[in-house]
Amino acid sequence: MDADLVLRPRVDGLLTEVLADPGRLSELVQALGSPLNLVLPQRLAENAAAFDAVYERHRLSGTIYFAHKANRSSALVRELAATGCGIDVASLGELRHALAAGFTGDRIMATGPKDTEFLWLAARVGAVVSADSAQELSALAGIVARFGLDPVRVMIRFGGFDSPGVPILSRPSRFGVHSGELPGVLDLLENHRKELRLLGTAFHLDTTGIEEKALALEGCLVAMSAALARGFAPTAIDIGGGFGVNYLAAxxxxxxxxxxxxxxxxxxxxxxxxxxxxxxxxxxxxxxxxALGLYPAHRRLAGADYLAELLAHESAALGRPLATLLLENLYDLHIEPGRALTDQCGLTLARVAEVRTLHTGDVLVRLAANSRDISIEDHAVLMDPLLLPVRREPGAPAAVYLGGNLCLEDDFLTRRAVLLPQLPAPGDLLAFVNTAGYFMDFAAGPALMQPQARTVAVYPAAGGWGWCLDEQYWPGKGDRS
Ligand SMILES: Cc1ncc(COP(=O)(O)O)c(C=O)c1O
Structure with a gap:
């Protein structure tokens, strides 16, 4: 394969230091098994600070709710609890996890599909409920009335908007109500004034397109005016996540x-x-x-920079930049970044189990990990792993296929042949970097009873970095060790 057909990952900060110590990483894998996840909780807080800076530049207020679904690590959630951020939980399990990590109910946003138990606990602890449907609002009002709970703050989540001529949201969503349903939803809220308090409007769009998001934000602004006209006093717009990550160095x-x-x-x-x-x-x-069904692994604009660009976007319909419109109305801007907050917050190590040349001449490297443990392919992100040869002399570059440990034909960590700087040998490690957002534990499970990854938390410590098991990490860890 041509020597320049590489997709070198972007790596910076503490992750660079961690990768510079392959001997220590090898010891960790020997002790804790392969695959092994490493998370860097303090980087999450730094990424949140970059979003905060955008708020400050625009003199906007509002809350950054970390979309918990991106990672299950306790260390990440606990570290975040020590910041000013909130958390977006999309299941009963995530809600319980956030509470146990130190979040109080008022800093929690409940999103996604919700069953009765999830609604009850969210209402009980005073979380904001981002409502997916009118039925969900009715169910929530019923719970609040039945248990005599305080009124719950709710957001109306939109999945589509009407606009003159063209439909604004191009991709249909199974979540949220359509803007045409707003009058009915406001009627419902009117009937449940004792149980539900309208905090604002929301959307989450799974797109990289600024234009689409800007139109949805305009739709929310229009819906806010409609709610105000009906005598409600909404104060916040939640624009969801989807700020993205730039995965590649070049x-x-x-x-x-x-x-x-x-x-x-x-x-x-x-x-x-x-x-x-x-x-x-x-x-x-x-x-x-x-069409290429891939995540744009190299992005000029991602994370906090993407938010800045969106806020500077001039609303065609309302005639001013979106940030100005939010400020003029004194609306809070809430965001729910998942992937972007976990940028550079982790990596996954996998041990090479076998290297085999097939009759076709292709080289197949089997890893002690599978495509669910490291689900980059599932998320359509193409990015090369780094080879951490611990023992041998450098050799010639080699193109190899990376197979997993499942007895399944399609268990490839990536369907691409990846070019490694030398042919690996059993016992070497591959480091898949930047896996903390969705790639390390979103899809991982006990298929075929293969070992599931342990997670360790890594933090800056005297003379480099220290680590502990994920469940043993609490904020301030590095200061104490
Ligand atoms: C409602 C909601 N908010 C936030 C997010 C986070 O999106 P991202 O990780 O792309 O920022 C998601 C992702 O699915 C979501 O469904």
């Missing part, structure tokens, strides 16, 4: 690689992937068809 890597993927799909070059998988691209009569 834009050229991404451009070169995706161009060659297209050429491979057209048969103009040898395949880059297992059985010439096209990631959505295919050749039809010599023409490239389909």
């Amino acid at each position: 834009r050229q890597d991404w451009e070169r690689y995706t161009t060659e993927l297209g050429r491979a799909a057209l048969g103009q070059r040898p395949p880059l992937t297992w059985q010439n998988h096209g990631y959505g691209l295919r050749a039809e009569g010599g023409t490239l068809r389909g």
